[in-house]
Amino acid sequence: xxxxxxxxxxGSTYLKAALIKDNRVLGxxxxxxxxxxxxTAAKLxxxxxxxxxxxxxxxxxxxxxxxxxxSIGLADATISEITAHACxxxxxxxxxxxxxxxxxxxxxDSKIISLGLDGHIVNFTMNDKCAAGTGKFLEVVADxxxxxxxxxxxxAKESTDPCQINSTCAVFAQTEVISxxxxxKSRNDILAGMHISMANRIAKLARKYKSDGxxxxxxxxxxxxxxxxxxxxxxMCDIYKANYPQFNGAIGAALIGMQNAEKEFKSYEETxxxxxxxxxxxxx
Amino acid sequence: MKxxxxxxxxxxxxxxxxxxxxxxxxxxxxxxxxLSIFSALVFGRLWCGYVCPLGxxxxxxxxxxxxLHIPTFHVSLxxxxxxxxxxxxxxxxxxxxxxxxxxxxxxYIRPDLSFSSADMSIYKIIIVGVVTGICFLKERxxxxxxxxxxxxxxxxxxxxxxxxxxxxACTHCRACLECCPMDIRSIYExxxxxxxxxxxxxxxxxxxxxxxxxxxxxFTLFGKxxxxxxxxxxxVK
Amino acid sequence: MEDRTxxxxxxNISRVSAGSLKQLTSSRxxxxxxxxxxxxxxxxxxxxxxxxNEYIGSYCVMVPxxxxxxxxxxxxxxxAGHSVAAMIGxxxxxxxxxxVLKATAGFHAMRVMPIYQQCKFAVLPMTCDGKxxxxxLLSQYLPVIPLPLEMDKSEDRFAQNLQNMHALxxxxxxxxxxxxxxxxxxxxxxxxxxxxxxxxxxxxxxxSDNPSVMGSQVMxxxxxxxxxxxxxxxxxxxxxxxxxxxxxxVMQPLKRKKPRIFIAGSPITFPNYKLPFLxxxxxxxxxxxxxxxxGRLLYDPVVPDDxxxxxxxxxxxARYVCACTCPVFEQTDDRLSxxxxxxxxxxxxxxxxxxxxxxxxxxxxLSMVEQLAEKLNIPVxxxxxxxxxxxxxxxxxxxxxxxxxxxxxx
Numbered sequence: 001x002x003x004x005x006x007x008x009x010x011g012s013t014y015l016k017a018a019l020i021k022d023n024r025v026l027g028x029x030x031x032x033x034x035x036x037x038x039x040t041a042a043k044l045x046x047x048x049x050x051x052x053x054x055x056x057x058x059x060x061x062x063x064x065x066x067x068x069x070x071s072i073g074l075a076d077a078t079i080s081e082i083t084a085h086a087c088x089x090x091x092x093x094x095x096x097x098x099x100x101x102x103x104x105x106x107x108x109d110s111k112i113i114s115l116g117l118d119g120h121i122v123n124f125t126m127n128d129k130c131a132a133g134t135g136k137f138l139e140v141v142a143d144x145x146x147x148x149x150x151x152x153x154x155x156a157k158e159s160t161d162p163c164q165i166n167s168t169c170a171v172f173a174q175t176e177v178i179s180x181x182x183x184x185k186s187r188n189d190i191l192a193g194m195h196i197s198m199a200n201r202i203a204k205l206a207r208k209y210k211s212d213g214x215x216x217x218x219x220x221x222x223x224x225x226x227x228x229x230x231x232x233x234x235x236m237c238d239i240y241k242a243n244y245p246q247f248n249g250a251i252g253a254a255l256i257g258m259q260n261a262e263k264e265f266k267s268y269e270e271t272x273x274x275x276x277x278x279x280x281x282x283x284x
Numbered sequence: 285m286k287x288x289x290x291x292x293x294x295x296x297x298x299x300x301x302x303x304x305x306x307x308x309x310x311x312x313x314x315x316x317x318x319l320s321i322f323s324a325l326v327f328g329r330l331w332c333g334y335v336c337p338l339g340x341x342x343x344x345x346x347x348x349x350x351x352l353h354i355p356t357f358h359v360s361l362x363x364x365x366x367x368x369x370x371x372x373x374x375x376x377x378x379x380x381x382x383x384x385x386x387x388x389x390x391x392y393i394r395p396d397l398s399f400s401s402a403d404m405s406i407y408k409i410i411i412v413g414v415v416t417g418i419c420f421l422k423e424r425x426x427x428x429x430x431x432x433x434x435x436x437x438x439x440x441x442x443x444x445x446x447x448x449x450x451x452x453a454c455t456h457c458r459a460c461l462e463c464c465p466m467d468i469r470s471i472y473e474x475x476x477x478x479x480x481x482x483x484x485x486x487x488x489x490x491x492x493x494x495x496x497x498x499x500x501x502x503f504t505l506f507g508k509x510x511x512x513x514x515x516x517x518x519x520v521k
Numbered sequence: 522m523e524d525r526t527x528x529x530x531x532x533n534i535s536r537v538s539a540g541s542l543k544q545l546t547s548s549r550x551x552x553x554x555x556x557x558x559x560x561x562x563x564x565x566x567x568x569x570x571x572x573x574n575e576y577i578g579s580y581c582v583m584v585p586x587x588x589x590x591x592x593x594x595x596x597x598x599x600x601a602g603h604s605v606a607a608m609i610g611x612x613x614x615x616x617x618x619x620x621v622l623k624a625t626a627g628f629h630a631m632r633v634m635p636i637y638q639q640c641k642f643a644v645l646p647m648t649c650d651g652k653x654x655x656x657x658l659l660s661q662y663l664p665v666i667p668l669p670l671e672m673d674k675s676e677d678r679f680a681q682n683l684q685n686m687h688a689l690x691x692x693x694x695x696x697x698x699x700x701x702x703x704x705x706x707x708x709x710x711x712x713x714x715x716x717x718x719x720x721x722x723x724x725x726x727x728x729s730d731n732p733s734v735m736g737s738q739v740m741x742x743x744x745x746x747x748x749x750x751x752x753x754x755x756x757x758x759x760x761x762x763x764x765x766x767x768x769x770x771v772m773q774p775l776k777r778k779k780p781r782i783f784i785a786g787s788p789i790t791f792p793n794y795k796l797p798f799l800x801x802x803x804x805x806x807x808x809x810x811x812x813x814x815x816g817r818l819l820y821d822p823v824v825p826d827d828x829x830x831x832x833x834x835x836x837x838x839a840r841y842v843c844a845c846t847c848p849v850f851e852q853t854d855d856r857l858s859x860x861x862x863x864x865x866x867x868x869x870x871x872x873x874x875x876x877x878x879x880x881x882x883x884x885x886x887l888s889m890v891e892q893l894a895e896k897l898n899i900p901v902x903x904x905x906x907x908x909x910x911x912x913x914x915x916x917x918x919x920x921x922x923x924x925x926x927x928x929x930x931x
Contacts, residue, residue: 082922083929121926122900128915353703355831361676453862456674456855458839459824469676475854496822515721 002058006045007137007254008075009084009247010037010066013107014220017044018250019052020258025091027051028247037068041122045074063257065249079256081249083151085218087114087122087259093216096146100213103206103239104248105221107135110202131170133201135220136210138227140170141194144177145187146265149224156191156226163193168201170189192226199230215239218248290489290511294333298340305337305394328440333486334435339392339427342478345416346423346465356422371429378431389432424465427486436482446481447491448509449474450500460501461490471501530631531569533605538566541792545741548801552734552768554761561745566603571635577693578643580625582813583845584668584851585837586751587823588690589644590709592699597636598747599643600602600814601625602790604908606788614655619879620907621788622651629662636748637662642696644689646670648849649882656878666692673851674843683838690834703830710823710833712751719758720746720819726765728808728867731775733768736784736807737797740815744791747814783867784810785860785890786875787883793908796875799917803924809867811860813847814874820844856886857893864897871927872901873920878909900926 004026015037019027027048034040045062049055063083064075089099102113109128116122127133131140135149142149163185167176173194180190195199206215215237221227222245232239242248305316306487323331332339349356359367381387395412418425427433453475461472466484474480487503495501495513502512542559562572577594579586589596601607601624610627628637642664647653656667668689671678690701720743726732727739742761746754782805789796789812797807810816823843825836846856864872872894876884887903894901902923906916 079920080921080925082918083925120929121922123902124919124922126915126919128918129912350827350829353827353829353832355829356827358680360680452858455821455844455859455862457821457824457844458679459836462824462835462839463826475858494824495827496824 002054002060004052004054004058004060005148005254005258006059006062007047007084007250007252007257008041008044008062008064008069008072009081009249009253010041010064010068010072011107011249012067014246015040015044015066016247016250017041017048018244018247018254020046020091020251020254023091023255025244025247025251028140028244028250030246038072038074041072041074043258045132061257061261063253065253077257077260079253081113082113082124082126083121084249084252084256085111085113086119086124086252087255088248088250089115089216089218089242090119090137091255092218092244092248093214094240096241097216097240099213099216099240101206101210101215103202103215103217104219105133105135105202105217105227106219107139110204110205110219110221112202112209114211125205125209127201127205128283132168132173133198133205137170137173137198138194138221141173141191144174145190147187152191152195153224154224155188156195157229159186159188159192161189162196163189165193165197178230195224195226195230196233199227199234203231203234210237216242218242218245220246222246288493290493294488295343296342297334298337298343301335302337302340324436325439326443327445327484327487328438328443328481329433329436329484330443330445331436332427332430333488336506338430339424339486342419342424342426345420349420354421371434374429375431375434424486428466433484433486437485440481440483440485443481444506445487446479446504447471447485447487448478448502448504449480451475451478453497453500455497457496459494459496463490463494465490527631527633528834530605530609530633534631534633534867535567535569535604536931537603538562538792540824542554542567542873544794544798545738548735548738552738552761553764555632555738555742557757558742558745558761561749562741565636566634566792567623569633571637571639576636576638577697578637578640578663578846579645580643580644581648582818582847583646583648583841583880584644584689585686585841586713587706587709587833587837588686588693591701591706592693592697592706593702594641594697595750597640598814599625599628599637599640600788600790601628602788602814602908603628604793604910606631607908612848614651614658616653617879618651619649619787619877622655623788624908626655629659642666644668644693648847649880649881664696666696670842672849674855679838679843683844686834686838701830702749703828703833706830706833707828709751710825712755713819714822716746716751716755716758717819717822719755719762719821722762723758723765724809724816726762726769729769730778730868730911731769731772732806732808733772735801736810737794737801739807740789740794740797740810740812742814743818746818779804779806780923780924781806781808781868781870782927783808783864783869783872784812784816784875785872786812786878788812788814789875789878790814795910795913796904796906796916796920798874799913799920800873800924801918803921805920805924805927808869809863811846811856811863816863817846821873845920848886852903853886853889857889860890861893864894864899870930871923872899873923874901874903876903876905877907878905901929 004021007018011077014030014242015033016030018025021192029044031040031044038061063077063079065079069078077233087103089102093099093230100115104111109126110133111126113124114122131137138152139149140151163180165176167173177190217228217239222241228239228241244251320331382389415426458472464471465488466486468482468484470480470482489503489511492501492503492511492513497513498515499512502509542563545559575594576597577589578599580600581714600621602626606621606624606627610623613626613630614622628634640663643664645652645656646668647670654666655711659665667768669685671681694701723739727734727736782800784807798806821840823836823840825833846859848856874887874890891901902917904916906912
């Protein structure tokens with residue numbers, strides 16, 4: 001019976017995998033999900049095994065989370081993204097940061113999770129209907145301004161006079177960008193305005209769940225320093241960036257697998273892959 | 285049905301009391317007086333609900349009215365607030381007439397004694413008629429103003445018999461208020477305290493019988509719960 | 522209207538209703554006796570059966586059924602929960618109105634549902650904004666008698682509401698040309714009382730430590746009462762309860778109990794059982810609800826002090842108005858204490874606060890319920906949805922996280 005645990009975060013844009021052992025993150029890889037996430041998952045795992053020099057037999061549990069978690073046959077268990085993210089911060093929070101609020105900004109959704117003093121979820125909310133508070137928004141804008149998503153943060157930071165963005169829809173933001181460009185506004189200023197607008201939208205959701213305590217940002221959006229500082233302005237507090245921000249979900253899933261192996265817990269759901277209501281983990 | 289047992293028991297008590305009070309000779313007057321005072325000091329208005337013959341008379345009138353499906357009348361809150369001082373005026377008049385005019389208090393319990401003489405003035409007959417009429421249409425109408433009752437009522441809040449309410453479990457369905465012969469509003473309106481014994485309460489237990497929730501209204505005697513409301517729906521007759 | 526369109530409407534209505542019914546009867550062991558209730562729903566929503574009874578429609582839960590029986594008519598609750606009807610109704614009522622109003626208006630406009638066509642007229646209590654304004658709107662489909670209600674539960678308002686009930690009686694008498702029968706009124710009080718007793722027993726069975734029935738099935742059983750007579754419903758509910766008690770006695774308790782969840786909030790009506798179905802597929806056990814079309818439908822009894830018409834009307838007003846915990850009323854303490862008691866009795870581990878999009882009264886009370894739940898140390902999740910199936914996946918992810926939250930807390 002191995003003592004390595006794997007977590008898979010099957011997002012709509014990227015599939016992430018994380019390998020942990022004894023509460024340490026040993027490896028994290030990602031690939032675009034593609035149309036066959038089962039295949040992509042298998043490829044990812046192969047790479048991770050190779051890098052660490054282990055095989056499937058060393059793995060005790062593979063836990064899947066994310067939008068397409070139920071289609072991954074090779075996973076032993078599934079868990080919702082919200083629980084996974086809340087758990088992941090146990091390993092990804094920077095030292096001396098005890099998160100009470102998690103702001104996760106993914107490719108196609110954003111989540112706000114408020115935690116209690118013991119790290120358990122107290123409440124949560126999600127924005128999975130509108131792209132305006134998600135990575136998609138920034139991707140669309142970056143594309144329009146002929147840059148990449150990795151560059152926009154530093155470009156936005158150089159802005160001196162951020163534009164006021166009015167449209168509430170990621171799709172109509174296109175029209176607005178074009179009209180701003182026609183007004184000879186600089187790319188940096190437009191980008192800065194976009195970041196502020198997005199921070200605004202996210203802060204609206206987050207304010208209700210915020211309490212005293214540290215705020216931690218996870219997901220791909222955490223890599224964007226301009227977004228983080230815009231959020232800090234909106235919420236008027238420090239916001240920390242998680243280690244391995246994009247892998248927080250996968251790490252959390254792996255951790256849940258580890259924590260629940262003792263408890264014999266599993267998602268109650270009946271699907272084609274997981275028959276029966278309650279199943280014990282089969283240790284190997 | 286269990287829900288009616290207490291009322292049946294109570295009517296029994298009243299009947300026995302009437303028979304006893306009417307037929308026991310005048311030699312027992314002192315004993316009866318002492319019993320009355322004792323019950324007043326220890327149990328407040330319990331006497332009103334279980335012994336008083338005038339109360340019994342009013343209960344019979346109400347039972348007849350209900351049989352005949354004749355509705356009662358209700359007084360608005362505003363009118364009630366105007367009528368309230370009447371209770372105290374009657375109490376003062378009573379005390380004065382007993383202390384200074386030698387009136388016998390027993391007249392309030394056994395008004396029939398005042399007719400023992402051949403003096404059946406038209407005045408008395410009218411009074412009887414009006415009071416009977418009002419008591420027929422409104423349950424225990426006299427008891428709300430009875431001076432002896434008012435005196436006993438002072439003891440209610442500190443007596444050993446208490447009405448308790450679980451205010452959170454109360455569904456505010458008004459069943460208790462609708463059946464209360466003394467129109468005690470605090471049974472229905474109380475939302476926090478658990479001891480709701482009121483100085484008008486005659487311990488008829490109708491509220492406890494009517495309450496459709498489990499253990500929301502209960503009667504405790506010397507701290508022990510003697511009767512509690514039950515979940516069984518009171519079957520419509 | 523073209524016949525083809527009517528046929529299409531019928532097909533779609535049947536399809537969605539049949540789908541819900543199938544899911545109700547698809548669990549591993551279906552309680553004996555459940556078939557009768559699903560049949561009642563099937564006859565109404567799938568087979569579109571007509572009959573010769575005379576109906577008077579009512580909306581909400583504040584119109585006394587007993588009063589309608591007293592005139593020799595059968596009451597029919599017209600509050601709808603059908604997604605197809607809601608889509609049609611979207612063109613008739615404002616976009617931001619609640620889906621119940623949309624579905625009701627839709628059913629009226631589609632003219633294919635016998636129960637909506639058979640009502641002589643309908644009584645509509647003037648409760649929330651939507652209901653008040655839809656009185657005029659729905660009157661283009663059938664006569665509507667509005668029942669004005671005071672939304673305050675103080676004594677003066679009670680007297681006013683009593684007067685309103687008297688006035689309703691007179692209006693119904695005028696509209697139907699019939700006289701009110703006290704005897705029939707008392708008889709219907711009796712039979713509805715008996716139905717209530719069975720409903721209590723059923724909910725007690727549902728909230729036991731080891732329930733032998735599912736929450737969605739109980740909600741369907743209660744819902745079917747609206748389309749049935751009390752006598753028939755009681756008779757079959759008795760059999761259902763007997764079967765369930767027997768089953769509960771011999772059942773093996775689960776090694777690991779399912780998370781116990783209580784549903785609070787906006788009404789959940791057939792066939793819109795999206796929320797209970799999702800919860801049960803995620804392994805939760807619904808242990809009770811305070812929705813008006815299920816948990817509250819047959820809750821408080823009518824307790825008359827005397828059996829004169831006035832006495833019974835007082836008892837009806839007390840039960841249908843004073844004891845009603847709908848958030849349209851100004852006072853909130855009634856609902857909060859009722860919720861506290863129900864959460865205690867059902868030993869709930871979590872509350873799903875269901876809000877229909879556009880239902881502001883329930884949404885306003887959410888913060889108070891959250892405070893109450895925090896005091897009781899029970900998590901609450903707000904789920905806003907409507908009748909369409911489009912957001913099923915999104916609702917599911919939230920419910921799943923909530924179920925996991927409860928698991929983690931144990």
